[in-house]
Amino acid sequence: MTAKRKGEILEDLVAMMHEVPGVIVEKRKKLPVLHSKTGRRREIDVLITSSVVGYPVRFGLGCKNEAKALDTAAVDSFIRILEEVGIPVQQGILVSANGYTADAQDAAKARGIKTLVFEGLTADRLRQEINAAIQSTVFLLITQTAFTVLPYVDERFDDHPQFINAALDLTDEPSGPQLLSCMAWLWMNGMIPSLIGQHIVSLRPEREEATWHVMATATVTGLIASVPGTFSQSILRNADAGQVERLHISAKFEKIKGPLTLEPVTSEEALSAIAQKEPMSLVTRVRVPRLVTDFGYWPPSEEAMQKAKALFDAGKPVTFEDIETSNLADAWRFGRRRK
Secondary structure, X not given: OOHHHXXXXXXXXXXXXXXXXXXXXXXXEEEEOOOOOOOOEEEEEEEEEEEEOOEEEEEEEEXXXXXXXXXXXXXXXXXXXXXXXXXXXXXXXXXXXXXXOHHHHHHHHHOOOEEEEEEOEOOOOOOEOOEEEEEEEEEEEEEEEEEEEEEOOXXXXXXXXXXXXXXXXXXXXXXXXXXXXXXXXXXXXXXXXXXXXXXXXXXXXXXXXXXXXXXXXXXXXXXXXXXXXXXXXXXXXXXXXXXXXXXXEEEEEOXXXXXXOOEEEOOHHHHHHHHOOOOEEEEEEEEOOOEEEOOEEEOOEHHHHXXXXXXXXXXXXXXXXXXXXXXXXXXXXXXXXXX
């Protein structure tokens, strides 16, 4: 590959990193030389044009995809191009794929030119580095709910962050279905955190005459599905200060073919370990909209209630598998609700 083509690879990537609304980005833009009698033109690797209070402002970027650090000759050459086309030297930005010599940085700094280092090319500088990536979806659902009914005590847990506080407008002690419905409402409205593990809920009556108090424990379980992919990243780092000036990440994941395999995740630590297996890991949390109980998803659909009733009438026990499948997709199939 020619040196010219290597330079164009860097120019294309640097131009892409500066493409934002309201800004014109042009690659390999030829501009007329000021005061030239022959119509001579000089090429700016990347020209950025914007507008400030109605006046055009231009920035010229010089991109050098060289095998070694840029020296003062490269800085002087870039300054000469800027001056010939009328772009203020202080609005010049030099980009190198392999850094600068100390003398080159001093020369650029003395003239107000920003020096950046591009990171993200392969060792031969012919293309971007491609790294492994993974995209995961964690389905979070409450798989166990335990209730303890206590006599009413005039003690609140508002100052205890480990408790989730809720109130029910009931005088009599709530029934099992009422408690489950309350927990489902708290879950889908974000009151119960989407963190894997156990969460304690304090359910209190709104009515003063009530004599009950319920402590509930909800166990949130995670089921993770992952899709492999790749990612590349482009970094422009300030050569003088070392800080990142611009960052661009591009990721591509495989198409999903057929059903995904779900793996259980029992803790936040386990989820973190899975996410850290690859340098680029995208994790999305999805709340499953119903609770898991011994006899099906809650709130139940009308179809599930009819199956449960038929089993009760026949004197048979009711289990989850008898009225609904354990397929996670069924949790979104509410069907008609019992009124």
